[in-house]
Amino acid sequence: MAERVEVSDVSKSYGKVHAVTNVSCVFREGETIALVGHNGAGKTTLIKLMLGLIRPTSGTVRVLGEDPSAGQFEARQRLGYLPENVSFNMALTGRETLAFYARLKRVPLDSIDALLERVGLGHAADRRVGTYSKGMRQRLGLAQALLGRPRVLLLDEPTTGLDPALRRSFYEIVAELRADGATVVLSSHALTELEGKADRVVIINRGAKIADGTIEELRSIANLPTRIRVRLSDAADSSVNDWIGRTGAWKRVNGHMLEIDAGPGEKISLLRSAASPDAPVTDLDVVPPTLDELYAHFLGAGEAGR
Amino acid sequence: MKNILIIARKEIQEGLRNRWVLATTVLLASLALTLTFLGSAPAGNVGASALDVVIVSLSSLTIFLVPLIALLISHDAIVGEMERGTMLLLLSYPIGRWQVIGGKFIGHIAILAFATLIGYGAAAAALAATGAVIDTASWIAFASMILSSVLLGAVFVAIGYLVSALAGERGTAGGIAIGVWLVFVLIFDMALLGLLVVDQGRTIGGGLLSALLLANPTDAYRLLNLGSESLGALSGMGGVAENAALGPATLISALFVWALVPLAAAALLFSRREL
Known part of the structure; x- marks a missing residue:
């Protein structure tokens, strides 16, 4: 299985605050990884490092064979990201918003209707995002992350604000992506929800990786x-x-x-x-x-x- | 380049949707029309061309209003998007930060250019429709006034981005933007005037005066539009223009420098900013 994301001995500090310390992990093709930790444990910082939005203080990050913060954007074409608390410009409609992001990723615009249907926003495509509920905005966020058949998906707390039915359809989409060979990273502070959804769990606490393995492996290590x-x-x-x-x-x-x-x-x-x-x-x-x-x-x- | 145009297009789309374009166009048009018809009454028979009078009044209007509008639409561009969280998502796309700034710049300039052209153009058209005789020289002066107004707008849009890239919060950016407007539009000229009165021409020569006038983009704009022969007499700027001895080429270059330097500084600051 090809390695899609490689984080080697990465630290990131903001002044005296050490957000991430000496984390190494490898995410491979077709893997679904749960990145679990408390709020403020360093999950979002790790995701931002993988996106190249911030530079590591030490260590290296490689995503799809590129250094994401080096200013080359070829890898980003094949990368999807759903931020925690996703927000959009309120004045544009769902379709206009998605079309904007599709243009930036050079994805043909005729694919966006199907994508809106897939996340269940087909009926609201021409309404302003300002009128959307939290769950609908989250689904629009997922739709933009899915643009252009991404090979790596970084989903930061993707199911907050989704009701159980939407949650189920969200995980159905994740399962389809995994079957398609995409590497999906789900961050969450609730591990229970990810049971049966993630192949591997990486637990982060206070910026350090404290566990990494399949749920069965973790079970046998923990010996509970x-x-x-x-x-x-x-x-x-x-x-x-x-x-x-x-x-x-x-x-x-x-x-x-x-x-x-x-x-x-x-x-x-x-x-x-x-x-x-x-x-x-x-x-x-x-x-x-x-x-x-x-x-x-x-x-x-x-x-x-x- | 394509990325810049995609961003510019989105800015224009948003401007149209949240009524910024409509509001600025209507504001400029209504003020321009008011000034045109109020202003043409007293100047009726003094020999000045009717359009020249309009140029003088609209230039003065521009100096107050265009920097204000430009700062209003630009001060939020970076810090606002960061605070709302839309910047985080945008920057995860295959697009450079300088392209984001460049695209916003083009989009905002397009909005300003549209509002100025339609707003001021309405005044000129209304004047022509009343049957006033307008010669070619006046039309050229009018066209250059519109172009330089857009250029002045570009200067303040760029300054607004610089403020937006520096500020940590939207509120701070708004406060600084108002301060910038006050300094360049009101305080600078008052201070300069006071200085000239106190100095009585002893130490401040033509060279220093030129430098001081170029140090404020609104003064460069004022000299450019009000300093030329026929308009200079009408606006009372002729005297200053002669002493300062600044040609249109110098003034236009000064405005370009005033637009490009803050824009480059904003792009640099933004590229170093951590999200």
Whole structure:
């Protein structure tokens, strides 16, 4: 897989504020990457560095084979960007706005109607952007990012302000782009939403990269316990210790419910014993650690490492 | 070059849409028509050509109004787009920052040129329609007045960009723009006049006076339009023009320098600005 974006040991500081410190990462063809971090963690700075809007204090950035801040714009022709809080001139219509950006990217103007339809703005194409709702502006922002079949898409907090239905159609578009071989970078402060959407997660905290890998990889690194929830037919505490084969490490949610935190090694044996004929179990749920727990774990580890 | 034209086109489109073009054209036309018909009454029989009188009054109007309009449309161009967030998106496109400034410059000049041509042209047309006799020399002077008014507008659009590239906030840019207008249009001339009165011609010679007049684009414009023979007598600028000894070529070059230097400085500052 070809490397589309290469960030090598990049730092960026504004005066004494270190927005990004020694970050390295590689994004490849056909990958969807979630860039996750708190507000102000340095996600937007990293995206601006990839766009060449700011120059790194040290280190190098290469996007589609070019240094984005060197003043050559060939790569930008094949790059789409959706800023956080996208805004447009209020006086122009959606179609006029998109036509303006299409001209700058040398994209044929006859493609913009299809693009407006694709993001669901076909009916509002000739209304002024000033009359658009937040979600409609966000969709117009997505439409301009999709102009000209971009090979790299940098989407900064793309789903803020979108309702669940729009969110779903947004991720459908992202899936189409991924199938088409585009590299999609999604930044977000909510990892949960990106479950199943991103091939890889890069966690940023205070300007430094603290985790990078597929969600499964991160899970196995974090070694978080799986939560097993069982419903019991008889509620005696002592018998619970017997069939689980250990004491403690479980808590009672209510009279008939138990919650057991199982580490990756003991999960199967616990499930076996819960499913054995002597266990008074009537129902059973296995809840893997949520992405938010995973995220919190890495943030905590990052803080402890300081 | 194509990028510059794309930006210019968008500026004009926006200007038409948010009524800037309409407002400035109507303002200039109504003031020009008022001055034409009020001004032609007293000058009826003094031997001055009717259009010459109009040129004198419109030039004075230009000195006040065109810099103000130019600064109003330009002071927001960079800092305003940055604050609204539209600049961030624009600069992620394959376009250079100097092209953004160049395109805006052409677009804003086009808006000003349209307003001036239609606004002042309406006054001249109305005058011609009343049957006044106008000779060719007056028409040429009128045309050069319109062209130099656009040039004066270009100077202040460029200064407005410089202000916009320097200022951190829109409000600051607006305040500085008003200050620039006050200095060049009112304070500079008053100070110069005071200086000449106090000095009584002892130290300030023709050379220094010329330099001082070229240091203010509105004075260069004034001399260019009001300093020539027939108009000089009419406007009372003849005396100054003779002492300063500045030819039209010098004055026009001075205006070009006044437009290009701030524009280049604005482009340089903007290219270094971090987003």
